[in-house]
Amino acid sequence: MDKAEKIPQYKLFIKPSDLRELEWTIWIDDPIPAQLTLDRKRFDIDLSYRGSHIRDFSKKSYQISFHKPTKYKGANLIHLNAEFKDPSLIRNKLSFDFFSEIGVLAPQSRHIFLTQNGKAEGIYLEIESVDENFLKKRNLPNGSIFYAVDGDANFSLMSDLDKETKKSLELGYERKYGTRADDHYFQEFIYKINTIPQREFSRKIPKYVDVDKYLRWLAGIIFTSNYDGFVHNYALYRNGDNGLFEVIPWDYDATWGRDVNGKLMEANYVPIDGYNTLTARLLAVDGFRKQYQRLLIDIMNHQFTVEFMKPKVEKLLTLIRPYVLQDPYKKQHINDFDLELGFITKYIQERRKYLYGKLAKLN
Template identity: 80%
Template sequence: MDEAEKLPQYKLFIKPFDLKELRRDIWINDPIPAQLTVGGKRLEIDLSYRGSHIRDFSKKSYQISFYKPLKFKGAKQIHLNAEFKDPSMIRNKLSFDFFSELGVLAPQTHHIFLTQNGKVEGVYLEIESVDENFLKKRNLPNGSIFYAVDGDANFSLMSDLDKETKKSLELGYERKCGSKLDDYYLQELIYKINTISNSEFEKEISKFVDVEKYLRWIAGIIFTSNYDGFVHNYALYRNRETGLFEVIPWDYDATWGRDVNGKRMEANYVPIDGFNTLTARLLDVDRFRKQYRSLLVSTLNHQFTVEFMIPRVEKLLQLIRPYVKQDPYKKQNMDDFDKELAVITEYIEERRKYLQRKLTKLE
């Protein structure tokens, strides 16, 4: 294996007292001080667990904020995902790379090999934080970013959680960057999605949403089959120059034929026309629906094929396999790991058949 094919080694050092504090209550978000060594460079960091239900897993995922220096490789924060429920450990990366192929803003990712106080923790996926540095790296205009933190981020006036009218139009979102004024723009977006008349919707919605990029995002969900993707698992970015919102995908391990528990998912489980209020209203407009259908057809012909995807899958699996064999949480499941190429291949073949059958629904 040449140098270019090796996973970066991340060495985490935590003082015993701080480690005890970190483990005392896995639901506390308060960070502890630690050191991270990458390529011989020692970094002072703040460390905390990340995620919701994934905190219960034996292999923890981490959020790292750089303290000294304040940035590392242009980032002030990164996420290390354990990918615990994904037998392949590549679905998140495969999905974000796929979104990028479709022209959707998506975090950059790469696999790393982590040790903690000299003990092997195994293979992790480093995920770029979606924040102001995410925008700077791409030379994008400043703007606000809102994280969709629960099912109330459904673009509706009705709560997805208790099925009642929302008490606030910001429910389901957490502002990552921007100002209090940007909260108003988010409220206006949700209000307009739900109140613009049918006759005016085609013209008016384009003043608030980058419709083409939104349709590309929906297509990404449809091809990867992220069931939660429509009302969760995303961030909203409002471009301050254009005033338009676009969507950035997040948390895509439950995809490519596996659900959130790592179980096999039927290829027809996620409907071709998706769901959430904005998607329904857009696809009710003839021009947007035809635009969406055309996008699906193009992707079925080019990116979402066994010929295009499987070499990428094979490359990722081959890269991490020697390290998965050393991962204390995964090495006993190598048979499952080795079966994932076939699982993902079958998913693509079956999902293609389903989508091709359902294209008539969009005519």
């Protein structure tokens, strides 16, 4: 690896009065005006905090909308994640890259170093927004995108939150892109998941969801161990050409052996067959369950191995380590950072052992 390789520098400038307003109203999504300099270009932007519980952390995460010019590298909106609870600062990116490796649509991401009014704010992960620009960048057919916004995004007619019948088929979801007409297709999708008779399910459900891509997404959750991933932390894209839904992962910092608080998560914590209504119905079909089993075996033979993953982990950690030492929120934890290569490697070994022991469950 080239020792001279560097991560991009983002320079944020905020008027003191606007900064005070932002800091006083952390739970309000209204943006403030600011300027961002990157790649030797200055952009007028709208800036707001992002996330839910993470807004309480001392190192904030941000959402940036480009105002003038309106786009940067084809995007008019990006996210800067502080990755505050992840000792490695790489789990989100490692997960998105892993999903891409196994054939799942996933946002692009890269580490950057942020300064605010000349003061170091530290390492951030810039994450591509999943929106119409996401589709255009990949030359994908136009369609609609729905975000899973809470635990009711469980593909069910029943609410996970209050254990009652949902008052709306869209409960737990929010349309990010598309038209009101697309809401009908989404509602039909959720309804069909829950009402197609089991004897007809294997024949009819492929008319609504790309089963292979769904199973690949499910496998990605299983390998990375994102406990919330089954009913949260994803977006649904409906391909306007073939009418099929597929899933895009989102928010994968609590993975690779650590939970949402950065604490150890045992390798057997996330079950091999996952959960949510669509997953349960698909895996109740012999053909789909065997397809999923073969997919897990194939990924464990190729991508989910220490030999494949360890160099990727090591490269990312080596790239950002000099910047960890400049991060005011992370530099005092450099010893924990230096243990993460071994931690993630051990997780992969133990997770493989657990999954191999459970493959027979899918027979």
